[in-house]
Amino acid sequence: MKATIITIGDEILIGQILDTNSRYISRALNAHGIMVAERTSIGDDRTQIVETLNRALSQSEVVIITGGLGPTKDDITKHTLCDYFGSTLRYDEVEAEHIRTLLAVRNIAFNDLNRGQAMVPECCTVLHNAHGTAPGMWFEQNGRVVVSLPGVPFEMQHLIDEEVMPRLKARFELREIVHRTMITFGIAESILAERIAKWEEALPDYIRLAYLPAPNVVRLRLSAYEVEGKEVRHEIDNLFEELRSIIPDNIAGFEEASVEELVHNILINKGLTLATAESCTGGAIASKFTAQAGASAYFLCGVVSYSNESKNKVLGVEMSDITQFGAVSEQVAMAMAKGARAISGADFAISTTGIAGPTGGSEEKPVGTVWIGVATPNRCFAVLKNCGTDRLQIISRATAYAIAMLYEELK
Amino acid sequence: MKATIITIGDEILIGQILDTNSRYISRALNAHGIMVAERTSIGDDRTQIVETLNRALSQSEVVIITGGLGPTKDDITKHTLCDYFGSTLRYDEVEAEHIRTLLAVRNIAFNDLNRGQAMVPECCTVLHNAHGTAPGMWFEQNGRVVVSLPGVPFEMQHLIDEEVMPRLKARFELREIVHRTMITFGIAESILAERIAKWEEALPDYIRLAYLPAPNVVRLRLSAYEVEGKEVRHEIDNLFEELRSIIPDNIAGFEEASVEELVHNILINKGLTLATAESCTGGAIASKFTAQAGASAYFLCGVVSYSNESKNKVLGVEMSDITQFGAVSEQVAMAMAKGARAISGADFAISTTGIAGPTGGSEEKPVGTVWIGVATPNRCFAVLKNCGTDRLQIISRATAYAIAMLYEELK
Numbered sequence: 001m002k003a004t005i006i007t008i009g010d011e012i013l014i015g016q017i018l019d020t021n022s023r024y025i026s027r028a029l030n031a032h033g034i035m036v037a038e039r040t041s042i043g044d045d046r047t048q049i050v051e052t053l054n055r056a057l058s059q060s061e062v063v064i065i066t067g068g069l070g071p072t073k074d075d076i077t078k079h080t081l082c083d084y085f086g087s088t089l090r091y092d093e094v095e096a097e098h099i100r101t102l103l104a105v106r107n108i109a110f111n112d113l114n115r116g117q118a119m120v121p122e123c124c125t126v127l128h129n130a131h132g133t134a135p136g137m138w139f140e141q142n143g144r145v146v147v148s149l150p151g152v153p154f155e156m157q158h159l160i161d162e163e164v165m166p167r168l169k170a171r172f173e174l175r176e177i178v179h180r181t182m183i184t185f186g187i188a189e190s191i192l193a194e195r196i197a198k199w200e201e202a203l204p205d206y207i208r209l210a211y212l213p214a215p216n217v218v219r220l221r222l223s224a225y226e227v228e229g230k231e232v233r234h235e236i237d238n239l240f241e242e243l244r245s246i247i248p249d250n251i252a253g254f255e256e257a258s259v260e261e262l263v264h265n266i267l268i269n270k271g272l273t274l275a276t277a278e279s280c281t282g283g284a285i286a287s288k289f290t291a292q293a294g295a296s297a298y299f300l301c302g303v304v305s306y307s308n309e310s311k312n313k314v315l316g317v318e319m320s321d322i323t324q325f326g327a328v329s330e331q332v333a334m335a336m337a338k339g340a341r342a343i344s345g346a347d348f349a350i351s352t353t354g355i356a357g358p359t360g361g362s363e364e365k366p367v368g369t370v371w372i373g374v375a376t377p378n379r380c381f382a383v384l385k386n387c388g389t390d391r392l393q394i395i396s397r398a399t400a401y402a403i404a405m406l407y408e409e410l411k
Numbered sequence: 412m413k414a415t416i417i418t419i420g421d422e423i424l425i426g427q428i429l430d431t432n433s434r435y436i437s438r439a440l441n442a443h444g445i446m447v448a449e450r451t452s453i454g455d456d457r458t459q460i461v462e463t464l465n466r467a468l469s470q471s472e473v474v475i476i477t478g479g480l481g482p483t484k485d486d487i488t489k490h491t492l493c494d495y496f497g498s499t500l501r502y503d504e505v506e507a508e509h510i511r512t513l514l515a516v517r518n519i520a521f522n523d524l525n526r527g528q529a530m531v532p533e534c535c536t537v538l539h540n541a542h543g544t545a546p547g548m549w550f551e552q553n554g555r556v557v558v559s560l561p562g563v564p565f566e567m568q569h570l571i572d573e574e575v576m577p578r579l580k581a582r583f584e585l586r587e588i589v590h591r592t593m594i595t596f597g598i599a600e601s602i603l604a605e606r607i608a609k610w611e612e613a614l615p616d617y618i619r620l621a622y623l624p625a626p627n628v629v630r631l632r633l634s635a636y637e638v639e640g641k642e643v644r645h646e647i648d649n650l651f652e653e654l655r656s657i658i659p660d661n662i663a664g665f666e667e668a669s670v671e672e673l674v675h676n677i678l679i680n681k682g683l684t685l686a687t688a689e690s691c692t693g694g695a696i697a698s699k700f701t702a703q704a705g706a707s708a709y710f711l712c713g714v715v716s717y718s719n720e721s722k723n724k725v726l727g728v729e730m731s732d733i734t735q736f737g738a739v740s741e742q743v744a745m746a747m748a749k750g751a752r753a754i755s756g757a758d759f760a761i762s763t764t765g766i767a768g769p770t771g772g773s774e775e776k777p778v779g780t781v782w783i784g785v786a787t788p789n790r791c792f793a794v795l796k797n798c799g800t801d802r803l804q805i806i807s808r809a810t811a812y813a814i815a816m817l818y819e820e821l822k
Contacts, residue, residue, distance in 0.1 A: 010621055010634070013447040014590060015437030017623070019430065022452070026426030036424040038459075041433070041450040044621075048449075072604045072622045073611065105797070106599065113601040131800055154804040179425060188517065190524040193483045200484065210421055210455075211483045212428070223421070276694075276715070282701020283694030286715040290693020293769050293802050295717070301725060302715030304687070304697040310712035310755055314725060344721055358704050386516075389542060391704050393565040 001174055003029050004056035005039040008049060008067035008077055009151060012041045021066045021156050028160050033174035034062060035225055044068055049080045053146070061144050062168065064160075067151030069134040071113035078121070078137070081148055085139055087123035091115075092135070095126060099133045127163040131155045136163060145171065180236045181212075181221045182243065183252040183259075185408070189213045192220075196246055199239075207236065214400055217252070217259065252407070259403050260288045266410045267298040267348075274406075275346035276302040277315055277336035279327065280354035280370055284399045301344035305336065311353075315339030328353050328365055333373035333382035341375045348409065349375040350402045354387065356394045370398040374405050412585055414440050415467035416450040419460060419478035419488055420562060423452045432477045432567050439571050444585035445473060446636055455479055460491045464557070472555050473579065475571075478562035480545035482524035489532070489548070492559055496550055498534035502526075503546070506537065510544045538574040542566045547574060556582065591647045592623075592632045593654065594663040594670075596819070600624045603631075607657055610650075618647065625811055628663070628670065663818070670814050671699045677821045678709040678759075685817075686757035687713040688726055688747035690738065691765035691781055695810045712755035716747065726750030739764050739776055744784035744793035752786045759820065760786040761813045765798065767805045781809040785816050 005025050011017045022039045029036055037060050042048045056063040068077030082089055096118035100110045117133050120126050127136030127147070132155035139146040147164055149156045168174070184192060189211055193200070200209055206227065212219040222239060224232045244251055253262060267274055276285050286302030289295050303314050308327055311317040317335040325331045336351035354370025361367035368389055373382040383405065387397035416436050422428045433450045440447055448471050453459045455478075467474040479488030493500055507529035511521045528544050531537050538547030538558070543566035550557040558575055560567045579585070595603060600622055604611070611620055617638065623630040633650060635643045655662055664673060678685055687696050697713030700706050714725050719738055722728040728746040736742045747762035765781025772778035779800055784793040794816065798808035 010619070011623055011632075012434075013437055013450065014441045014588075014634070015434045015439075015447075016632070018434050019450075023423075023426045023429050026424055028426075030425045036426075037454075038463075039424065039430075039452040043448075052449075070622060070624070071601045074619070074621045103599075103601075108599045108602060111601055111605050113604050154799060154801045157801070177425075188514075188519045190482045190514075190522055191519060193524050194522050208421070208485070210485045211481060212422055213481070221422075221427070223425070278694075281698075282706070282710075283689075283697030283713055283715065284702075286694030287692075287698055287806075290695075290715065290717065290767075291803060291806060293767075295693070296771075299693070299715075300718040301721035302694055302713075302717070303725070304694065304701065304710075304713030304715070306701065306707055306713070307711040307755070314712060314714070314754055343725055344718070356701075356704075360707075388565060390565045390568070392702060395698075395702060 001034050001062070001172060002037040002060040003034045003062040003064060004037055004060040006052055006056060006063065006065045007039070007041045007151070008044060008065060009041075010043045010074070013043050020153055021151065024153070024157055025064050025066070025160060028165055029062070029064075030177055030179070032165055032169060033176045034168065035177060044074055044076055046076060046080050049077065050084060053084060057144055057146070061172070063144070063146045064164070065146065065148045066156050069148065069150045071117050071133070077148055081137065081139065081146070082121040085121065085123050085141065087121040089119040090122050092118050092120050092126060095120065095128075095135050098128070102133055127159055129155050129159055131158050138167065176227060178224045178227060178232050178236065179221055180233070180240065180254065181219050182240050182254055184218045184220060184247065184250045185252040185404070187218065187247065187250045189218050192218055192247070192250070196243060199242060199246060203239070207232070207239070217400075217404060252411070259400070259407050261292065263403060263407050263410060264289065264292050264295065268294060272348060272410075273298045273300050273346040275300050275340040275344035275349040277340035277349060277351040278302065278304050279306060279311070279336070279352055280356040281352045281395050281399050281402070282306065284395055285350065285352065285402055288399060288403065300346045301340070303340060311336060314343070316342065326365070328355055328369055328371060330371055330382045330384070333371035334375070334380050337373035337375035337382070338380055347377055348406060350406050352398050352402055354394065354398055356391050357389070358391060368394050370394065370401070372398065372402045372405055374409055376409055412445050412473070412583060413448040413471040414445045414473040414475060415448055415471045417463055417467060417474065417476045418450070418452045418562070419455060419476060420452075421454045421485075423478075424454050431564055432562065435564070435568055436475050436477070436571060439576055440473070441588055441590070443576055443580060444587045445579070446588060455485055455487055457487060457491050460488065461495060464495060468555055468557070472583070474555070474557045475575070476557065476559045477567050480559065480561045482528050482544070488559055492548065492550065492557070493532040496532065496534050496552065498532040500530040501533050503529050503531050503537060506531065506539075506546050509539070513544055538570055540566050540570055542569050549578065587638055589635045589638060589643050589647065590632055591644070591651065591665065592630050593651050593665055595629045595631060595658065595661045596663040596815070598629065598658065598661045600629050603629055603658070603661070607654060610654060610657060614650070618643070618650070628811070628815060663822070670811070670818050672703065674814060674818050674821060675700065675703050675706065679705060683759060683821075684709045684711050684755075684757040686711050686751040686755035686760040688751035688760060688762040689713065689715050690717060690722070690747070690763055691767040692763045692806050692810050692813070693717065695806055696761065696763065696813055699810060699814065711757045712751070714751060722747060725754070727753065737776070739766055739780060739782060741782055741793045741795070744782035745786070745791050748784035748786035748793070749791055758788055759817060761817050763809050763813055765805065765809055767802050768800070769802060779805050781805065781812070783809065783813045783816055785820055787820055
């Protein structure tokens, strides 16, 4: 069972927005046994939409389209699909009333453009968009399904979860896709690959191995498509057990979750609390944790101490340490972590202080130099990491290292 | 002049990673007059790579491919391209030495897999990857160009900037693409569209209008493809001046920049400083600012005061205010902003306190309720915003509102 995802919008092709929708839809389809054959992004152009839809329908049973459903003239998806399926538009009273209510909350009058949003093709099933003004649409033709959803991520996500996936499950008999991921720590990708080469060669044809490297961590994913889930899952478990005997000291866990999700779960389960003190990562660590529902159970306080004064005044780092060792130093990283623990009363604290660039580097401390501190109920230490050469790379790697170090302490 | 972007990797199709590469490449191509006709993501599959490449070459002069260049067996792009162009692999001593050096810094031995990374097709021009171990490749066939780059974002980005774009500019005579964006404030998309309908209808054929809505802000983008840049730029300026006379009170600026970039520039130019006090946004505001190079000139301190104790202890919010009005209240939002200004000595501070959900809502203060506070040298106030129903939506909207409010104060 295959699907094609089509995201429509000139703003994607010129790079004005990031296409996060494709990923969300890929995950949802995969989780329910539908393999994504291709994802494609095209412009708000009728000919291109029609050609892409033809190709998608030739290679897959399910086509999910997002974008181009807004109230304005540049949004042409609905009219194009209506013509494609040889249908005409009708006025949907229920949708019109819903749009009216949503606008009223924001003190906006219902106008002709909104009336246009309540028009839907006769031949489609309307998918109610509780969180927005553009309804989703479900078309069927020759046993294949075409779904059109608004491009606004939150609206699209709720429609996928609440309307599209339940209907796909009811409409098709889906076979499973099994993915299991093992997380390895402290071993470089090429060394790991060399060490497990024999094991990899012996994998059966229907199980594929993928390497997903990240700072300090390489994920190994085994995937089996369109299988009897129970048996292959058992088989993958055994394969991972074999792997454990090859690299016993480098295995961190067996989950699909990100490291921050693993930490999140451990902190909640153990009733422990966390604080952060960030300089070069500038709030990125705090936001990774607080983005997760339930973070308030353990996340007490984060400080983004960008200036030296705030390191001193808010976190209690001694000015003499900053002067003597520099703001980017083992001593300051440790003092920041200790300070975050002290002011928040948290069990654990992590800190970062480094040079994110592009300026501010020196011979001794080049751009990319980051000290990461960890304070636990028992000890406090800091580790020096070189996090790369590009500002966003440095922020993202330092964030990943800090969370990985916390994870190792908590395990 | 058209391009197709192909990103390769099963991890994209199953949604394990977000494809940020396509966006980066789209921006770079667009900025230099190359229109992206299509972006497509496919699996690590030889047949699919060949078919997609055939299609891409039939519709565009330039094809940029990322991914599948790692040292492990799941990476098949290089071999597939080598066969596609009827070439054979040769060992590149320069690349081998570079890989050896990069690995030595990390104390990793150079092994057979790394040796494989130094093998390149005879027929290609090697694009040196200063930041990683997989070299880029530049192929030419029948006047068309195919470029293959590693999928690691930072490596790919440097290769695009330092190798691919300069070579494309030297290789082709590129015509301009002009995009100009006007930022409107405080007017809903459908109302805006109604108000400017006549102006929109009178736009010439070769200029396209797009609406890009975000909380509090709708961007209007005018685009002209393959044009004489100077004349059309002047024409677009005139069109935007006409627009200003239609909605004089709703125009915020004329830039492509995000609102945080606008704020960043104003703060630097005026020599003003900023602090943040975040509850529900959990560090997202601080990281938006600190992600920008040069933020240390104005960003002094951010506090992620998730717990009530940290609101009190770190920011000096009175416990009695929290008890009497609740942590999510006008009073607490204002006290947080004032507190952030006080502890940091910053000129401006913004704060957020709200209910990001999914739990914690009540009849009176449902999930999505967010108070946003602003403290300036002259005044302090807070505004209530309903930021939606989904946790990440709420965090992202509250962040956008807070930054937009600060922008209005600074303008």
